[in-house]
Amino acid sequence: MHYWDALLNDGDGEPQVIPNAICLHEEDYGTLWRHHDWRVDDDEVRRNRRLVISFISTIGNYDFAFYWYFYQDGSIEGQVRLTGCNATGLLETDQQETGYAEMVGPSHKSMLHQHVFNCRLDFELDGRRNTVREVNLKSVDYGPDGYDPTPHAESDRMRLNPHGNAAYVERTRFEREKDAQRMTNTHSGRYWEIINEDVLNEATASPVGYRLRGKSGTNTAFAMQPGSSMAKRAGFAMNHLWVTQHADDEIYPAGEYPNQNPGGEGLPSWTAENRSIANEDIVVWYNMCQTHVGVPEDWPVLPVKMLSFKLEPAGFFEENPSIDVPPEHAIKNVEHWKTENQESMDFDG
Numbered sequence: 001m002h003y004w005d006a007l008l009n010d011g012d013g014e015p016q017v018i019p020n021a022i023c024l025h026e027e028d029y030g031t032l033w034r035h036h037d038w039r040v041d042d043d044e045v046r047r048n049r050r051l052v053i054s055f056i057s058t059i060g061n062y063d064f065a066f067y068w069y070f071y072q073d074g075s076i077e078g079q080v081r082l083t084g085c086n087a088t089g090l091l092e093t094d095q096q097e098t099g100y101a102e103m104v105g106p107s108h109k110s111m112l113h114q115h116v117f118n119c120r121l122d123f124e125l126d127g128r129r130n131t132v133r134e135v136n137l138k139s140v141d142y143g144p145d146g147y148d149p150t151p152h153a154e155s156d157r158m159r160l161n162p163h164g165n166a167a168y169v170e171r172t173r174f175e176r177e178k179d180a181q182r183m184t185n186t187h188s189g190r191y192w193e194i195i196n197e198d199v200l201n202e203a204t205a206s207p208v209g210y211r212l213r214g215k216s217g218t219n220t221a222f223a224m225q226p227g228s229s230m231a232k233r234a235g236f237a238m239n240h241l242w243v244t245q246h247a248d249d250e251i252y253p254a255g256e257y258p259n260q261n262p263g264g265e266g267l268p269s270w271t272a273e274n275r276s277i278a279n280e281d282i283v284v285w286y287n288m289c290q291t292h293v294g295v296p297e298d299w300p301v302l303p304v305k306m307l308s309f310k311l312e313p314a315g316f317f318e319e320n321p322s323i324d325v326p327p328e329h330a331i332k333n334v335e336h337w338k339t340e341n342q343e344s345m346d347f348d349g
């Protein structure tokens with residue numbers, strides 16, 4: 001385990017060192033892959049170790065812990081853990097509340113609220129120019145109104161999906177910024193592919209890519225009405241996904257000075273230009289919105305709630321990149337393993 005100090009500024013703009021602010025460690029994460037081959041009665045299993053880089057930000061009553069996980073299968077996860085103390089309110093002795101607030105104890109309520117975290121992902125996937133596609137699962141109607149798989153279509157379209165079992169994934173390439181203002185959709189298995197159309201995967205002859213998808217937690221919609229002061233100042237929160245053409249001064253999704261701002265800064269104003277984002281230098285912005293409905297178990301300190309997204313290789317590698325992870329016995333007893341496998345090691349050189 002390794003820690004780094006962080007250098008920040010205090011309220012007067014003076015430098016402030018926070019000791020041991022950033023943590024780096026590895027941890028076990030269960031099974032990475034396994035298979036039992038019944039034909040030869042052979043087992044292969046590899047354990048999953050992930051590299052973790054984390055820091056915790058305490059803001060008033062809440063503690064927000066931020067984690068980056070790097071996995072051996074080439075995937076990367078960005079996670080927020082919410083903990084600390086809920087802001088609560090008091091009620092009359094026999095008063096009950098539900099809806100806008102929930103009871104967490106006698107005469108003790110927790111107000112409904114949301115936490116929105118924006119992640120700025122400045123992609124350079126095998127080069128500067130990238131493209132984003134949305135992928136949705138589609139089922140096909142019986143008969144002639146189904147998916148037209150041209151150029152593989154048979155001439156008799158009445159034969160499309162005669163058994164009602166056809167399904168496919170539909171890909172939509174985002175051309176301009178306003179095409180890419182999207183929400184998650186768990187029922188269609190929605191995810192987004194960031195691809196480099198100028199670099200082809202040698203195994204598939206398709207563009208190299210990574211997927212962006214929600215992982216843990218429920219990413220809810222931002223509940224504020226359009227035109228409200230919250231929706232104007234935190235306009236970035238109105239969509240889960242945004243894609244912009246890269247600009248050096250576009251760093252903060254709510255703009256440089258969100259406090260007391262009349263609104264409209266950041267992502268909504270930048271994307272008003274509707275710049276081209278297909279095969280361009282792009283930035284992907286992903287929001288995670290936690291809706292917090294209080295329960296008594298949140299008090300007096302909140303057990304962590306997790307929200308995360310994952311970036312997974314999708315045609316970036318030619319095969320499972322964790323195929324070469326050694327088995328446990330090789331890690332635990334290297335000398336013994338070397339003796340047992342001397343022959344194959346000699347063969348491998």
Ligand SMILES: [Cu+2]
Nearest residue numbers: 082113115292
């Ligand atoms: Cu909360």
